[in-house]
């Protein structure tokens with residue numbers, strides 16, 4: 463008897479040969495990249511806003 467061990471995707475629970483199926487893996491990877499980009503952007507935007515505020519103050523609008 464050759465029983466093939468079938469793992470279950472820990473994310474969606476579907477039978478998969480891996481702990482996380484390809485679909486969920488791609489999803490997680492994309493999310494991780496997005497989070498990284500978001501935080502990077504957030505820092506940049508924060509600095510931009512500060513600079514903009516300072517500039518606005520200077521010109522006196």
Ligand SMILES: [Zn+2]
Pocket residue numbers: 471472473474475476482483484485486487
């Ligand atoms: Zn999955």
